[in-house]
Amino acid sequence: MQSLCNRIATVAVLFSAMWLGASPNAGAQPAALVRQPVLARDLVRSLHNAYQYGTDEDTVRIWRTRLAGNAAMLALLDGTMFRLAFQEDSSSARYREAARDTLAPGAPYALVGLANTVANHGALREALALLAQATRLSVQRGDSIGQSEALMGRALLAMRVYGVDSARSLMGQATALVPARDAWLQARAGCTQLQVDVRSGAKIADSVWQSRERAAREQGPVLYSTCLFSRAQYLENSGMAAASLALLDTVAELQRGSRQWSNVAATWQWQGNSLIGRGRYREARERLTASFAAARRSASLSGEAWATLQLGEVDRKLGATGDAIEQYGRARALMTTLGDATGQAYADYAMAGLHHVDGQLAAADSQWRGLLQRADRVAPQLAVQGVLARSDIARRSGNLVASAALLDSAVVLMAARNMPGWRAEWRYFTGLQQLAAGRAERAIAQWDTLLREHRTLRPPARFEVVSRRAEAQATLGRFEPAWRAFTEGAIALDRWRLSQSTREQALAAIGDRQFDWDRDLGLATTAALFARAGRPAEALAMAEWRRLRAAQQIELQRGALSVESTPSSGTVVRVVDSSRVDPARLPTLARARLLPSQAVVAFMTGRGGEPTTAYVLTRDTLVNVGLPPIDSLSTSIAAFTAFLRAGARPAALTATLSAQVLVPVLQQLPATVTRVILVPDGDLHRLPFVALNDPLGQSVLERYELVTAPSVEDALGGAVSVARRSGASSVVIGAPAEMPRNAVTGMPWGRLPGAREEARRVARLLGFSEQLAGVSATRDAVTKRLVRGGPVLHVATHAVANPASFVNNGLVLQPSDTDDGFLSLAGLQAQPLPFDLVVLSACASGEGVMLAGQSLHGLVSTALDAGARGVVATRWALNDTAIVPHMVRLYEALQRGDDVVTAVHRVQRDAMREGISPAIWANLDYVGDPTLRITVMPPRPWWSRLGHTMRGWLRAAGLK
Numbered sequence: 001m002q003s004l005c006n007r008i009a010t011v012a013v014l015f016s017a018m019w020l021g022a023s024p025n026a027g028a029q030p031a032a033l034v035r036q037p038v039l040a041r042d043l044v045r046s047l048h049n050a051y052q053y054g055t056d057e058d059t060v061r062i063w064r065t066r067l068a069g070n071a072a073m074l075a076l077l078d079g080t081m082f083r084l085a086f087q088e089d090s091s092s093a094r095y096r097e098a099a100r101d102t103l104a105p106g107a108p109y110a111l112v113g114l115a116n117t118v119a120n121h122g123a124l125r126e127a128l129a130l131l132a133q134a135t136r137l138s139v140q141r142g143d144s145i146g147q148s149e150a151l152m153g154r155a156l157l158a159m160r161v162y163g164v165d166s167a168r169s170l171m172g173q174a175t176a177l178v179p180a181r182d183a184w185l186q187a188r189a190g191c192t193q194l195q196v197d198v199r200s201g202a203k204i205a206d207s208v209w210q211s212r213e214r215a216a217r218e219q220g221p222v223l224y225s226t227c228l229f230s231r232a233q234y235l236e237n238s239g240m241a242a243a244s245l246a247l248l249d250t251v252a253e254l255q256r257g258s259r260q261w262s263n264v265a266a267t268w269q270w271q272g273n274s275l276i277g278r279g280r281y282r283e284a285r286e287r288l289t290a291s292f293a294a295a296r297r298s299a300s301l302s303g304e305a306w307a308t309l310q311l312g313e314v315d316r317k318l319g320a321t322g323d324a325i326e327q328y329g330r331a332r333a334l335m336t337t338l339g340d341a342t343g344q345a346y347a348d349y350a351m352a353g354l355h356h357v358d359g360q361l362a363a364a365d366s367q368w369r370g371l372l373q374r375a376d377r378v379a380p381q382l383a384v385q386g387v388l389a390r391s392d393i394a395r396r397s398g399n400l401v402a403s404a405a406l407l408d409s410a411v412v413l414m415a416a417r418n419m420p421g422w423r424a425e426w427r428y429f430t431g432l433q434q435l436a437a438g439r440a441e442r443a444i445a446q447w448d449t450l451l452r453e454h455r456t457l458r459p460p461a462r463f464e465v466v467s468r469r470a471e472a473q474a475t476l477g478r479f480e481p482a483w484r485a486f487t488e489g490a491i492a493l494d495r496w497r498l499s500q501s502t503r504e505q506a507l508a509a510i511g512d513r514q515f516d517w518d519r520d521l522g523l524a525t526t527a528a529l530f531a532r533a534g535r536p537a538e539a540l541a542m543a544e545w546r547r548l549r550a551a552q553q554i555e556l557q558r559g560a561l562s563v564e565s566t567p568s569s570g571t572v573v574r575v576v577d578s579s580r581v582d583p584a585r586l587p588t589l590a591r592a593r594l595l596p597s598q599a600v601v602a603f604m605t606g607r608g609g610e611p612t613t614a615y616v617l618t619r620d621t622l623v624n625v626g627l628p629p630i631d632s633l634s635t636s637i638a639a640f641t642a643f644l645r646a647g648a649r650p651a652a653l654t655a656t657l658s659a660q661v662l663v664p665v666l667q668q669l670p671a672t673v674t675r676v677i678l679v680p681d682g683d684l685h686r687l688p689f690v691a692l693n694d695p696l697g698q699s700v701l702e703r704y705e706l707v708t709a710p711s712v713e714d715a716l717g718g719a720v721s722v723a724r725r726s727g728a729s730s731v732v733i734g735a736p737a738e739m740p741r742n743a744v745t746g747m748p749w750g751r752l753p754g755a756r757e758e759a760r761r762v763a764r765l766l767g768f769s770e771q772l773a774g775v776s777a778t779r780d781a782v783t784k785r786l787v788r789g790g791p792v793l794h795v796a797t798h799a800v801a802n803p804a805s806f807v808n809n810g811l812v813l814q815p816s817d818t819d820d821g822f823l824s825l826a827g828l829q830a831q832p833l834p835f836d837l838v839v840l841s842a843c844a845s846g847e848g849v850m851l852a853g854q855s856l857h858g859l860v861s862t863a864l865d866a867g868a869r870g871v872v873a874t875r876w877a878l879n880d881t882a883i884v885p886h887m888v889r890l891y892e893a894l895q896r897g898d899d900v901v902t903a904v905h906r907v908q909r910d911a912m913r914e915g916i917s918p919a920i921w922a923n924l925d926y927v928g929d930p931t932l933r934i935t936v937m938p939p940r941p942w943w944s945r946l947g948h949t950m951r952g953w954l955r956a957a958g959l960k
Contacts, residue, residue: 040076040106041146043067044113045184047080052222052258056081072098076106079113084259088299092117108137108146112153120262120300124161124339128154145185148177152192160342163377164200171196187215187223194230201380201417204234225254229267236274237381239421245274265294265303272310276317285314305334305343309350316354322805324354345371345379349386356389359607359631365393384413384422388429395429395436396608403433424454431468440472447472459496463489471522474529483538486526487581490545524606528613531624537583539624540615540712543604545581547681547711587622589716594619596672598930600715601665605630605682616668617712625664633660634683644691645876647917658693658700666704667695675705675901677715677930688875690908691922701912705905708927710864715930730766730792731785731835734759734773736814739798740821749812754881755796758841761884762794765891766936777814779823789834789867791934796880796887799842801858809858811842825862833866837900837934841887846873846925860927870900870928878923886911886920891936899933900926 043063050059060081067073079094095117098110111134119127131154138146151174159167171193178185190212197204209231216227228251235244248271255264268291275284288310295303312327328350335343352367368386375382391406407430414422431446447469451462466489473482523546530539590600600617612627640653661684669676678689694700709715735752742749756773763771769792772781777797786793798812810828815821840846840859848858860871872890886907893903904926911921 040073040109041143041149043073043077043106044080044109047077047084048222049220051084052220052260054259056084072101072104073106076110076113079110083113083117088117088120102137105141108134108141108143108150111137112150115153119157120298120302124157128157128161131157144177145179145182148174148185148189151177152189155192155196159196159199160340162341163374164196164380165377167196168200183215184219184223187212187219191216191223191227191230194227198230198233198237199380201237201419209234221254221258222260225251225258225260225263228254229263229270232270236270237419237421241274241277245271245278248274261294262298262300262303265291265298265300265307267291268294269303269306269310272307273313276310276313281314281317285311288314301334302338302340302343305331305338305340308334309343309347312350316350316357320805321354321358322802325351326805328354341374342379345375345382349375349379349382352386352389356393361393361396361608365390368393380417381419384410384417384419385425387413388422388425391429391433395433400433400437403436407433424450424457427453428465428468431472435468435472435475440475443472444469459493463493467526468522471526471529474526474533477533479530479533479535479538482526483530486542490581522606522610524604524610524613527604528611528626531613531615532626535583536615536622536624537587539604539613540586540602540617540622541581541583543602543613543615543681544586544712546604547602547679548713586617586712586716589713590617590622591619593716596670597674598677599669599673599675600677600679600709600712602679602712602715603627603681603684605684607631607682614665616665618670618673621670623668625668627664628660630682630684633657636660637683637687640691641686641688641875644688644918644922647919649691649918649922654691654693655697657687661687662689662692662700663695666700674703675707675930678706678708679710679712679715680708686875688922688925690925691918699909699912701905701909705901707901707904707930708925709930710861710927714928717929717931728788728790730769730790730794732759732763732766732769732771732773732794733777733782733797733811733813734771735797736777736812736821737774738815738821740812740815749798752797752880754879754884755841758796758880758884758887759794761888762796762891765888765895766792766794775814778816779813779819779821779827780816782811782813782823783827783831786833786835787831789832791835792837792839792936793833793835793868794839794841794887795845796841799840799845799859801844801847803847803858811859825859828859828862829866831866833863833868835863835867836869836932837872838863838868838870839872839887839890840874841872841878841883842874843877844874846871846875846927864928868928870926870932872900872904872924872926874923875925876919876923878920882920886916886924894934894936899931901930901932 046059046063047056050056060077063077064074067077075094075098079091079098082088082091082094092114095110095114098104099107099114101107111130115127115130115134118130131150134150135147135154138144138150151170155167155170155174158170171189175189175193178189180186194204194209194212213224213227213231216223228247232244232247232251235241235247248267252264252267252271255261255267268287272284272288272291275281275287288307292304292307292311295301295307308327309331312324312331315321315327316324328347332344332347332351335347348367348371352364352371355361355367356364368390372383372386372390375386387406387410391403391410394400394403394406407426410422410426414420414426427446427450431443431450434440434446435443447465450465451457457465466485470482470486470489473479473485523542527539527542530536530542594600594617596619598618600615602615602617603612604615605612606629609629609631612630612633614625614627616623616625636653636657640650640657643650643653666676680687689706690701692700694703700706735755739749739751741747759771759773763769770785772785795811800809800812802809808822808824810822810824813821813823840863845859848861860873863871889907889910890903893906894900898906904924908921908924912918
């Protein structure tokens with residue numbers, strides 16, 4: 001899928017730019033007669049010209065002397081200067097005074113200035129009406145130049161509201177009125193025509209660009225920057241993103257030098273688009289944030305809307321769909337208020353793409369249909385993408401005839417709109433259509449041609465093509481060349497990613513997609529083909545490579561973009577080696593490290609009806625089990641989770657899900673296996689496996705201990721160990737004494753009496769521990785203590801792990817004079833967390849954002865990435881009082897010598913046997929090292945605990 005950022009066509013330069021240009025000679029001595037329309041024009045031009053060169057104070061003084069006693073012309077002068085200073089209300093008032101007498105020579109120019117102000121506030125149709133009135137007044141006065149200028153302004157606005165055809169018609173009228181002797185107006189007409197031509201997708205010769213840029217440069221930085229901006233758009237649309245980005249630096253410098261703040265906002269917004277498309281997310285966010293601020297400074301609601309839309313695109317790229325939807329919705333509402341049909345089209349485009357990526361094909365197709373009905377009129381650049389998207393949806397829905405017809409339509413559109421940059425996408429989707437139609441050889445031919453024609457494809461995009469090519473080879477039964485193509489592509493991609501100089505570029509390398517709406521790139525299908533052909537080791541290697549790639553994306557996510565941090569000395573952040581794609585590696589590790597009582601079950605899911613495959617790995621065997629597509633299971637998983645959360649465990653639904661997901665897997669296990677290490681994928685992360693049944697129809701907890709691992713490497717102990725300081729104590733974080741306000745609701749968080757009691761009891765059971773609760777649980781105290789690590793970190797306070805957003809996720813602590821008491825996810829990511837076991841006894845602490853459709857990114861992944869060996873977390877909201885006895889049981893089991901997996905299993909199984917609600921026992925989940933064992937000392941005597949507590953108080957007070 002081509003990024004929205006690479007294809008978006010914002011307004012080339014805001015409408016105001018066209019009224020900031022003036023001939024350098026226009027500031028000469030004004031004529032004495034003030035009733036001639038030409039002098040009103042000279043007034044406006046000279047003020048704009050003086051503003052761009054910084055000589056406006058002297059020019060204003062001269063004009064005030066010459067216009068003494070002429071109230072209407074002085075009002076025109078004031079309105080112009082107020083608008084240039086972004087004092088919009090004062091500007092509008094003075095412009096209305098100047099336009100009140102329609103017979104006054106300055107009335108048409110006052111209407112043009114007022115239209116500019118109104119358009120900047122978002123009332124595009126009102127602005128068009130004012131410009132139409134200015135055009136009529138100019139006609140009545142015989143002022144063809146004023147008429148031409150008003151028509152050009154109308155063309156730019158009409159392009160946004162009605163489309164390029166309306167803009168062409170108005171530009172034709174305007175150009176016919178431009179006198180040959182007016183060099184400035186000739187240059188302006190040339191620049192405006194370029195904007196219309198770029199928007200319509202016309203092919204523009206280099207000689208045309210050169211002549212118009214030369215003419216614009218002679219008229220000053222405003223027109224020159226306007227012309228260069230259009231050239232940058234043209235380069236971007238022609239596939240030359242790097243050249244466009246470099247040219248926009250020059251444009252921004254010219255605009256800042258001439259104080260064109262609304263146009264600077266547009267330039268930075270376009271640069272943000274390009275930077276997103278090149279994977280430079282942090283730079284993009286910085287540029288877009290600056291664009292939003294510049295738009296605010298110039299009171300440009302339109303600029304705010306476009307910057308908001310692109311900030312949503314950054315969120316989508318990072319995987320935060322909730323944040324993206326919120327930004328898209330805000331931008332769409334602003335575009336609607338503005339009456340900006342082009343902006344509305346792009347906001348709809350963004351939402352359609354989001355639904356398409358998430359597999360909501362019916363919703364996406366409906367949105368694409370509605371968009372295509374107006375895209376060719378208001379945003380032709382979107383038409384090709386929309387047709388390709390609908391072709392993909394038709395293919396994935398099984399309608400291959402419609403898919404082929406839409407691909408043919410895309411060819412016609414590319415030729416008509418001069419958009420050769422879409423040729424690569426067309427070949428990619430044509431190959432997919434051929435593969436779906438059973439013509440794998442033709443699909444391979446299309447992809448081979450694509451690779452030959454586009455040798456400069458970035459490695460992530462090249463891998464997309466190579467992986468699909470491997471799928472086609474596997475479909476034909478050519479497994480050796482398919483495996484060779486996949487491994488060579490994967491290793492080349494990993495090497496390129498590792499060569500990136502910053503963590504952000506590495507993240508872009510992992511997460512980037514150019515062609516495919518299906519984020520899994522068909523790997524689930526390819527792996528399933530290998531597995532069915534009796535090659536499960538190669539299939540598992542594919543699945544693990546994809547899983548580790550997603551894990552690395554999580555490690556680099558969000559915090560890596562905002563904080564370029566390095567771990568403290570002596571701590572190594574958890575990493576996994578994915579540079580090798582070796583099918584013998586995992587079975588070899590299993591033979592060396594698994595006990596006869598252990599088995600690893602790794603799932604691989606896809607989207608769009610792709611098969612789900614489970615790989616069952618023991619010390620002696622590796623078998624694969626075919627399961628239903630995850631699309632057919634997601635609704636049942638959500639319903640099952642909802643029932644458990646409410647305290648119910650419906651027998652029929654439990655039996656059905658068990659038969660679909662777990663029973664076929666357990667039937668492959670040797671009789672000696674009692675511990676199953678699950679490696680989920682996709683929506684299976686959200687399935688509480690502990691609440692399912694075994695093949696005999698009884699609870700799986702009666703026979704098996706279940707533990708979750710992030711990857712097969714982690715399950716087998718292949719991850720790099722973390723260096724830890726010896727002698728550090730455990731840490732218990734309890735609820736704060738004063739609850740801060742919830743950033744979303746604005747209300748204080750609810751008090752947690754049960755959590756405070758839990759913290760006290762756990763601290764006692766842990767023996768040698770430090771307790772940070774009540775007023776001592778400040779963000780500063782907690783972060784300083786976490787870096788030192790220890791055996792156990794127990795957290796009993798509010799937590800936020802939003803499944804659709806990166807915003808406001810973290811832990812709720814005690815507010816202080818310097819902070820609001822919220823320890824964000826980014827704050828946790830910015831430092832090491834070298835604890836053996838982290839227990840997050842908080843609501844839904846195990847939730848997170850689903851990245852790349854495969855892995856959850858939240859508090860659990862953050863703790864593991866920062867150095868924790870294992871994490872106990874919850875799947876949904878819990879009662880802070882009801883959970884206390886079960887947390888006490890957990891630590892009592894650890895005191896008796898159980899390892900963490902066995903201890904968690906005992907708590908769950910015993911609670912189930914006692915008839916405790918599944919909302920309690922099915923809520924707990926352990927993720928991490930399946931061999932982790934914690935030494936918990938018996939409670940210390942009261943005098944030892946008192947001394948330790950007093951020392952903690954003294955440290956909190958700053959005393960030694």
